[in-house]
Amino acid sequence: MPESYVKRILNARIYDLVVETPIDEAVQLSSRIGNKVLLKREDLQPVFSFKLRGAYNKMLTLSEEQLAKGVVAASAGNHAQGLAMSAKKMGVKATIVMPNTTPQIKVNAVKARGAKVMLRGDTYDDASDYAQKLVVEKGMTYIHPFDDPDVIAGQGTIAMEILRQVSGPLDAVFIPVGGGGLCAGMAAYIKYVRPDVRVVAVEPDDAACLKAALDAGRRVRLKHVGIFADGTAVAQIGKETFRVLKDTVDEVVTVSADEISAAIKDIFDDTRSICEPSGALGVAGLKKYVESNGVQGQTLVAIDSGANINFDRLRYISERTEIGEKREAILAVTIPEQPGSFKKFCAALSKRNITEFNYRMGDPSQAHIFVGVQVMSDEDRFQLVSDLKCKGYPLVDMTDNEIAKLHIRHMVGGRAEEATDEVVYRFEFPERPGALMQFLDKLGGRWNISMFHYRNHGAAYGRVLAGLQVSAGERKKVAAFLDELGYTWVDETDNPAYQVFLN
Numbered sequence: 001m002p003e004s005y006v007k008r009i010l011n012a013r014i015y016d017l018v019v020e021t022p023i024d025e026a027v028q029l030s031s032r033i034g035n036k037v038l039l040k041r042e043d044l045q046p047v048f049s050f051k052l053r054g055a056y057n058k059m060l061t062l063s064e065e066q067l068a069k070g071v072v073a074a075s076a077g078n079h080a081q082g083l084a085m086s087a088k089k090m091g092v093k094a095t096i097v098m099p100n101t102t103p104q105i106k107v108n109a110v111k112a113r114g115a116k117v118m119l120r121g122d123t124y125d126d127a128s129d130y131a132q133k134l135v136v137e138k139g140m141t142y143i144h145p146f147d148d149p150d151v152i153a154g155q156g157t158i159a160m161e162i163l164r165q166v167s168g169p170l171d172a173v174f175i176p177v178g179g180g181g182l183c184a185g186m187a188a189y190i191k192y193v194r195p196d197v198r199v200v201a202v203e204p205d206d207a208a209c210l211k212a213a214l215d216a217g218r219r220v221r222l223k224h225v226g227i228f229a230d231g232t233a234v235a236q237i238g239k240e241t242f243r244v245l246k247d248t249v250d251e252v253v254t255v256s257a258d259e260i261s262a263a264i265k266d267i268f269d270d271t272r273s274i275c276e277p278s279g280a281l282g283v284a285g286l287k288k289y290v291e292s293n294g295v296q297g298q299t300l301v302a303i304d305s306g307a308n309i310n311f312d313r314l315r316y317i318s319e320r321t322e323i324g325e326k327r328e329a330i331l332a333v334t335i336p337e338q339p340g341s342f343k344k345f346c347a348a349l350s351k352r353n354i355t356e357f358n359y360r361m362g363d364p365s366q367a368h369i370f371v372g373v374q375v376m377s378d379e380d381r382f383q384l385v386s387d388l389k390c391k392g393y394p395l396v397d398m399t400d401n402e403i404a405k406l407h408i409r410h411m412v413g414g415r416a417e418e419a420t421d422e423v424v425y426r427f428e429f430p431e432r433p434g435a436l437m438q439f440l441d442k443l444g445g446r447w448n449i450s451m452f453h454y455r456n457h458g459a460a461y462g463r464v465l466a467g468l469q470v471s472a473g474e475r476k477k478v479a480a481f482l483d484e485l486g487y488t489w490v491d492e493t494d495n496p497a498y499q500v501f502l503n
Contacts, residue, residue, distance in 0.1 A: 005188035005244070008153035009160055014056050017089050018157070019045055023165045023301070026270040029283070033290050036299045039267065039283070040162055042306060043275050047085050047113075049078035049231075049306035050155060051145070054181055056086040057154030058143050067092045072140040074128035076102040077231050078306050079145035084115035095140065097131040099124060103310055146181030147238030156185025162301055163193055171298040172198035174289070176281035176305050177210045177252075178232030180241030186303075187248035198250045202285030204229040204277075205254040209237045210245060214252060224488055227428065228257040231278030231306060253285040253292075260284045261317045262324030267304060274314070279306040322374075323399060328355055329373045329381040330404055332396040332500045333388065337367045348391050349373060352384065358412035368500050370404075370412045396496045402426075404497035407453045407465040412501050419450040422467045423475060424498050425482065427489035429454065429462045442485055447478065451502065465492070467502075 021044050026037040042050040059071065070093035073083050080096045087094035094115040098107060101122050110117050120130040135142045144151060162173065173190060175183040187199045201210055206226025213219045213236075221236040237245070255263075260277050263284035267275050282302030289295065322328035335341045346354065356372030375381045385397050398404035403426055429439070451467030470478050482489045492498055 003192060005149075005153055005156060005185065006192045008149065009156040009185065009189050012053075012057050012154055012157050013060060014053055014154060014157065017046070017056050017086065018053050020161055021045065021158075023162065024271060026266065026283075028270050029266050029287075033287060034296045035290055037283075037286065038166065038299065038301045039271065039304045040158060040301055041271075041273075041304050042158065043273060043279060043304050047078065047081040048308050049082065049279075050158060050182060050303070051078040051082035051306070052085060053082075053157055054146075054148075054151035054154035054185075055079060055082035055143060056089070057157075058148060058150040059083075059086045059090055059092070061150050062141060066141045069139045069141065070095065071143050072097065072131050072134050073143045073145065074098075074124060074131040075145055076106060076124060076127070078308055079143075080106070080110045080115070081113060081308070083143055084110050084113035088114040095131075095134060097127040097134070099127050105310055106308070109308075146179030146234075147240050148181075149240060152181050152185040152188075152241065152244070154185070155182040156189045158182070158303065159186035159189035159193075162186075163190070166299070166301065169299045170194065170197050170301065171295075172200055172286075172289070172300050174200045174202055174253075174282040174286045174300065174302040176232055176278055176303060177201045177203045177237075177245075178207075178234040178278065179238045180210060180245055181238065182303070182305065183210075183249065184238075184241040184244040188244050191248045199248060200285060200289060201245070201249045201252045202281040203252060203254050204232060204260065204281070205256050207233050207235075208252070208254045209234055210242070210249075211252040211254060213237045213242055214246060214249075226257070229260060229277040229281060231276060231308075232281060253288050255281065255284040255288055256324070258320045258324035259288065260324070261320035263287065264317055265321045265325070271304075273304075273307060274309060275304050275307045276309040277313075277317070279304055279309075281305070320405065322355065322372075323405070326378050326381070327375060328399070329375050329384060330356075330398045330401070330409075331371050331373060331385070331388075332398055332404075332497065333369050333371055334394040335367050335369060337363060337365055341367065342369075345369075345393070348388060348393065349384070350387070356409065358409060370409055370501060396500060398497050401495065401497050403465055403492050403495055406463050408497040408501055411451075411453055411465075419467065419469065421469050421471050422450050422493075422503070423470050423478065424451070424465065424467050424492045424495070424502075425478075425489050426463070426465050426492045427482065427487045429464050429487065439485065439487075442481070446481075447474075 021041045024039050030037045045052050072095045074097045076098050096110050096115045097118045100119050177183045183201050225233045225235045263280035286302045353374040358370040447468040447470050450469050453465045
């Protein structure tokens, strides 16, 4: 099976538009983790992403009749820009259907490359359905972002370049996975030419569709997909990509948003470039692989797959970086409400730096403080927690508590005695005009909103933490209401971060 893809990859004639990207050594990261870390710089493509390779390679296979009728794709990201640039190069009309939630910067980028943009629906599936309608009505050719042999082969040219550029030892390659096009093309080539090289697929832990498929022995559809690494936020691995990957990938590593954020900083420190979250998956997975397996002295390549990131996402990423590097602990600590208590607590930290401190008086006898403390590792964090408990401080370690990091740190002190029968939900809001009004319209006057905190991270969906005043007998009705609304939601009423600081 890999043989057919090797032939397609070798025959790809894409280099009149695609750049053969360099491999750079990440010197600082290499020194820190005791391995030679190499970065394949796909962020240096003309569209700042590897997606140009597959889109252009597919375009080159189309007949004159197909080209005359134009091409269409559904995409909110890098595939859209790759196809738009390819079509412009070939003088072909391209239509890109994007969800209404697509950030304007991405819409403008696609238009600037000459494609027609049509906004339809709130999700990728909505946009894809409309794109398929155009195929039927106008005879346009649909260019799939990953599940197409010619697209897969185009992405596989990266592996061909790597094996030519790295002439010495090469132990493992770390490849981001969304729908699987990049990984399938690369894995097919590597395992045919250099079967000794380990192929490691890397996925976000909240969008691990390849891991789920391998575990089940068949393709499965995830019920929920995280949105942080939006370029790899795919609910189901492709049919053709899974056929290739199940026989060519050695293992799958999953990484958290915090670990991805730390990898973005690692890449910046070594290259002074800022990649998108999906672009940093390879480095995040490489670091986790090294730590988990105790690897030393090896040559490891990570694909820096793209740099199409909205500037306003950097604030959120920087917040998560220290935790991702295991250099910060987030704690909810109870101290006496009396003069000198905070000074005494600082002394108990054994000269560790405080990175964040939030507090508002709410109880005459006890003070609940939200505090960030600098640590050196997870082991150091566990030791800090143990030391503080031994010194008589009741505390909750919230370093891995999502709503503490996303919302509570910005809301400490916001208590309200009048907020009786309060239940708390976390959900994702589509970033489009009218989304909030739709929520309020459906809510009507049934339940009072007692708390609302929203954060926009420059992605298609924002994060909301909301409190509603609901009697015990009506709580099942709230769940039904949220299901009907169609937003992904989680009941956070029992979350310790809410209980300590806001309840």
